[in-house]
Amino acid sequence: MKYYVAVLAGAMSYGILSTIVVLAYGRGYQLGEVVGSQLLIGVILSWLLVIYTKFKQSRKKRPAGQVQDAARLPSGSLRLKWKQRVILMVAGTPTVITGLVYYQSLRYIPASLAIILLFQFTWISVLIQALMRRQRPNKVTLFTLLVLFGGTLIAAGFLEQGLGKINVWGIALGLMSAVSYSLFVLFSGKVVPEAHPVYRSAWMVTGGFVLLCILFPPAFLFNGLLWSPLLVIGLLLGFFGAFIPPVLFVYGVPHIGGGMAGIMGAVELPVAVLMSATVLREHVSGWQWIGVAVVLVGVALPELYRLSRSGRMFSWQ
Template identity: 80%
Template sequence: MKYYVAVLTGAMSYGILSTIVVLAYGQGYQLGEVVGSQLLTGFILSWMLALYTKFQQRRKAHEAGKGQGAAAPIQAIQRLTWKHRLLLMAAGTPTVITGLVYYQSLRYIPASLAIILLFQFTWISVLIQAVGKRQRPDKVTLLTLLVLFGGTLLAAGFLEHGLSEFSVWGIALGLMSAVSYSLFVLFSGKAVPAAHPAYRSAWMVTGGLILLCILFPPTFLFNGLIWSQLLVFGLLLGFFGAFIPPVLFTIGVPHIGGDMAGIIGAAELPVAVLMSAIVLHEHVSGLQWIGVIIVLMGVALPELYKYRLSRSKTIYS
């Protein structure tokens, strides 16, 4: 259960980001500055956690060695090879691409439509898993995706606003963010799964930061802009976007699988709707709230099915 909770919390953290980005855009900050401050904060926090983890491991190994006598060898701490580090950095690049294309889509289309386009990662991740494993998703997974898709249409307000009046470029960016997010969810569970989650997360964020610095040189670090209100936005975005989700996903995804992680990630949508209503004071209609409830039901459906199945086996065994 703790692995499901880890992935769920990481997905909910992502739901907060769109509100923070809209507020940052309202203050006049640009895409590279917003994403750059986010990843820089995530980089610092991730490596602080990695160094603390390394210190704790060394201390425990030293205490274990003392307890077994002076001649007892101290347990070696697992070290990542450069091949492993490069794999983890490559696995972290979809995070940057997701942030860039999703945040940019918010400039062309309403947040409600941007959310629903990003949310297509639910079926995209399942499709990628099915193609990779060369097997068809089971009936419960298909039913869950159907419920999630229907609830998403209502929760994002798509049925009320229509599609013809929106930017084609914005829609394309939103769909690109869904594909990139799906790849991140899948890669985060497969890239060097034996390594400690703190180290895996730190190297993944490092890879994302390197890619971002190539695409958008961090001029905000040298012109003094980082010491403005951008620092506050960067801290919030870095904590909820570049630090918490990668750490929790590297903990949970290897244990629950990429397909289930994609489904549990549905929690991002209701959080985004709640944040837009509470913080941005956007109007959320009754149909949207119904959609939120349907999405939550879709998230719970696989676990309810497993619980019912295990209970039936217990009764008849």
């Protein structure tokens, strides 16, 4: 149960980010300052965790004549070549692109809609993998994509508002964030797999921060702005966005499986919509909640089908 709770808590952490960003915009902070403070705190926390992990492993080195309990130690190496470190830093850059376009979309569309668009990474990832493998998705996957697309249209308010009242630029930015996040999910798990997960995460976050400093020179580090309420915003975004979810996912996902983790990770969507409705006072209609429910069903369909085929759930006949 503790592994399920860990993945659930990690996904819920992601769900509150959009609300914090909207509040930061309300205080007059700019995009580069918001994302920069988040990644700065994420880098600091990630490397503190690396130091702690190294210390913990050094304490658990096998004493002479004793058998070490390998199950207690995380797998992976904490020693990498510089080429591997650079590869990890490059693999971390899509997270910056995702943050930039996703947070920018919040200037044009409600946070409840932005998170729904970001969630389109579920079917975009499937499409990218199908193109890379030159393999057509099976019928279950195609049906799942249809459910996700229909749920998105309902949740986005197309049935109530029509296309004319939808901010096209905001929609485009939201979908761009989904594409970028899909690339991150696709490549991050394949680069330098022999590295310790904590070390991989630290180098990837570092690579993202370096790219951000190139795109948006971090003037907030030197003009005193960091010691304003921006520090609190950065702490919240860095803690709930760049630190807590990766740590909890590394802890829980290997024990519950990627498919079930994807289902439980979908809790990010209703949490984000609920935060938008309660904290930001955004109007979320009944139809939009129905759309959210349909999207969640679409996310769960592939894993539920797999479990049913293995005889571990009810029959789909």
